[in-house]
Amino acid sequence: MIAKLNHLVLFSPFGYDKLITKLNPSFIFFKVQCLRTSTLTNHPKVIVNESAQSPNFTPRFSRLAKNEAQHVLFDYLHCTRSFSSMDAEHISKNSPHFLQNLLSKVDTNNTDKQVARSLTKFLRFNPINEFEPFFESLGLSPSQLSVLLPRHLMFLSDDHVMLGNFHVLCNYGILHSKMGKMYKEAKEIFGYDYGILALKLQAYEKLGLSKPTVIKLVSCCPSLLIGGVNCEFVKVLERLKELRFENDWIGGYLSGKSTYNWNRMLDNVIFLDKVGYSEEQMRYLFNTDPALLFEGSGKKVNVLFG
16 A cells, blocks of 8 residues: 555656645555654553554553552552552552553653652652542543542542442442442442441342342442332332242343333333233243343333333
């Protein structure tokens, strides 16, 4: 393709200026970059590609540089800020965008040990907003952080209530990667006084649900932990029991990518009852195709039988 471009430039009956105006500007830019790659300097710390001249270019640091940044961040959180080793390790290993920004603050032209020393020195004189790597480690993207970061706070220890409820969820068995969604959709649960969140989790176990099912349930539907036990959910569970489904059957079909309207689910079960479906027929229907009940909170039922 480069040969064709050279041929056009050298032998086209049109002038060079005319050629440039007729071709796609990004095409010309890309070719020029490819022709100039031999002039770029290979660097052990920063990987540069042909888009380096773009105003939106973000440097990609080497694995060694990233590993050093992880170690430095871990030491900062654990030794300087007194995080538990488990929390410090999880945050430092699961906040790649934050580490990328951190590396951009220091000179990466040095050896690994010098990069580590530079980062350590930078953190000594420039305290970080700890909520940024913390929220990223919970599965939130950098684009979501701006509206979720608390104002006028930099240190996680300043919000001990939020941190306490985070640890309640951790100790219960909920994955860190699920908590970002929970914080985004039901921030209130991170503001409960000591002991309240644990009681709310136990309340769902008292309905006859196993702990793994409760974990999946509240991870998918964190709003269930706001207020008292959700009445609509309880009615759906009771109706499923009448159809002779086990308590934990519902947990096998919940998806973290979906939202659920328990009232609509209940209405659809009642609708099938009204149009003449027996309990045995409904049991067979939901066993054969659980998506009828769970996908879109039962919208399929209205489409097929409405």
